[in-house]
Amino acid sequence: MRSALCPTAMLVMLTSGAAVAQDAGVTYSLNGTPGLLEMPTAQSADQGALALTLGYAKGLGRTTLTFQATDNLSLSLRYAFIDLYDDPTTGILDGEFERSFDLRYRFNDETAYLPSVAIGLQDILTPGRLGAEYLVASKSLGDNLTVTAGIGWGALGTRDGFTNPIASFDTRPIFDEAEPEGQLASDQWFRGDAALFGGLEYQINDQWGIKAEYSSNAYPETPFKPAIDTDSPYNLGLTYQPMNGVQLGLGYLYGNRLALSGSLYLNANNRPGLSGRESAPPPVNARAVNGRSWDRDAAPPAALRSALATLLENEGITLTDLEINGDTARARYINTRYRSQAQAMGRTARMMTQVLPPAVDVFTLEPEANGIPLSATTIRRSDLEQLENRPGAAAALYQRAAFTDADLASGLSDLPASIPAFEWGLGPYFAVVPAASGGSVTIDAGLSLGGIYRLQPNLVLAGAIGQSLITADKKDPVPDSTPDIQNVRTDATYYGDDGVPVLQNLTLGYYGRPGRDLYGRITGGYLEQMFGGISAELLWKPVQSQLGLGAELNYSAQRDTDMLFGFDEYDYDVVTGHVSAYYDLGNGYHTQLDVGRYLAGDWGATLSLDREFDNGVRIGGYIAQTDMSYSEFGDGSYSKGISVTIPQDFLTGAATRSTLGTAMRTQIGDGGARLGVNGRLYGLVREAHSADLSDTWGRFWR
Secondary structure, eight states: OOOSSOHHHHHHHHHTSOOOOOOTTOOBOTTSSBBSSSSBOSOOOOTTEEEEEEEEETTEEEEEEEEEOSSSEEEEEEEEEEEEEOSSTTSEEEEEEEEEEEEEEEOOOOOSSSOEEEEEEESOBTTOTTOEEEEEEEEEETTTEEEEEEEEEEGGGOSSOBOOSSGGGOOOOOOOTTSOSSSBOTTTTTOSOEEEEEEEEEEOSSSEEEEEEEOOOOOOOOTTSBOOOOSOSEEEEEEEEEETTEEEEEEEETTTEEEEEEEEEEETTSOSSOSOOSOOOOOOOOOOTTOOOOOTTTSOHHHHHHHHHHHHHHTTEEEEEEEEETTEEEEEEEEOSOSOHHHHHHHHHHHHHHHSOTTOOEEEEEEEETTEEOOEEEEEHHHHHHHTTSTTHHHHHHHHOEEEOOOSSSOOEEOOOOSOSEEEEEEEEEEEEOOOTTOOOEEEEEEEEEEEEEEETTEEEEEEEEEESSOOOOOOOOOOSOTTSOOSSTTGGGTTOSSSOEEEEEEEEEEEEEETTEEEEEEEEEOSSSEEEEEEEEEEOOTTOSEEEEEEEEEEEEOOTTOSSOOTTTOOEEEEEEEEEEEEEETTEEEEEEEEEOTTSOEEEEEEEEEEOTTSOEEEEEEEEESSOHHHHOTTSSEEEEEEEEEHHHHHOSOOOOEEEEEEESOOOSTTOOOOOTTOHHHHHHTTSHHHHHHTGGGGGO
16 A cells, blocks of 8 residues: 655654754664674664664665664664575666665674673565674774774674684575575574674764774675676775754765765654644633633523634634533643543643632543544643642643543534634645566655535545545556465555546545443545445544454445546455553553555454554554465565654644654565555544543643
């Protein structure tokens, strides 16, 4: 499927502002990891760092996304175009597309006397054409010079290698091209000959630096390995950082070729743009001690509702319902502006103190989305008055607040609809279709016109029309090597390739609350680029629970490749569905397990793990394994990939709920392919539940 924004474009936008610099001692190699030119170092970026690196030398181009998941652990996903030796090594296969995945773990921080030490696995999945393992140490000498030395195996053990110091690992098996791709190459790790590498890096000033290394990669003439000629083991390089968040590099490799690199990086813990550009909220309107009464004739409920709705509209919040009963007021509203539901709650509570009579002392705040209430947070007005200007006010108020499900039984007084029934937007899109088996990555860009029409608050008609600006090849799908497996994803490159407007999606969605802690959704229509049908979902998610359980059942048919209204070209329909478990692990980590049937009729499970930072940046990965055999799946063996989502307020500092997102997959295959449906419930619901609210509760007072 297509990603919304390519990694390069997204990080260019993010680093175009005042990005926060990383440690000056960390620079990125051509491989996209902290290192020299091609050799690794034991240095690590700060936890939360995300870097995109483009490196090119004749015969080897690399694009790498690296994430520093913890203080010690980093992960990298790499796309490369490599010239490979054929079999026998008498010819060269030009520009072969390869995918690789790296892991690196740093054991310790550098001290005054001890270097930092790290262990790494490079290109850990078969066929591992760049596969290598290493143990490396780095030590700073003064403020500007860093010395690195290490021992490598695999590709890093091919120059002047010696017998493996791990005696039982002295033989490294040669990968058989007939074996499936995408499996862990654990039988090769740290096996075979080893070799030494090392180098120096000197930081001239805050912008300029130089590097020199001795490479232990000889690039031997081996079938289906990189065809790189080496005249010298010594590589030299120059780095330049023209602005925070950007690194440029120039190198001279192996005595015969130039290399260029560019890295864009940011830290998900630090906002690159200005923070809090929204206007400050008005202060809490404290009541007079002897004035806690309500004259209903002077301030009738209808007038209070109208006044509160007007104030909230200025704050980007739509009041949909209000009930005043004795000393308690319940407000139900839609947050249209703030990424954090806690911030919207704080704004709503402040406005309630401006309008509601002194007799009302209990506020129950019920955020709503797609016409359904998500939760209820109850706070006392007296607590707002007491805590507003005190140190630790956010934590104290959170402890005093009560978080429950919204009261579904008692009715609220509906207000006239103030949100537009129809909304539309026109904007650019950039799509990356990952390589299918035997194919290559396809890039598309164009304009998308989208619209939403709310027939009822919980009944939403939505659609989008796209026009590609670069794709018009009008190719027809060709026979593949797995005729018994439906091409539910591997024909993605043929969809919408005629150069005319296409229907990206057109759906009617209904949302409801069938019971306490239960949320429901039914969506029908042209659900995604390749399939249309109907999808039903039920989610159980208590407000204060870290666990959520869900079930989804879908019936869908494959659309024609012209992406209009037909379903005749493939004559394929399928029933799919999953049961899902969601769990908030704490500290921003969320995991999800989906078990069920996928679009190609295969059965299996998908496990995903996301890290969501307090400022809304979310970085995650997933892996899907089904009963489809490796030979049926094709190259890649199973579905896997990573995703990055960045809220626009992280970039601009202006309050908005819009996000930028991209996904990177090692391969597109038909196994483990799940139906794409907009508006799935868990992401919609959990942001208003206690665990998510606690992560951003400090914004309550903003």
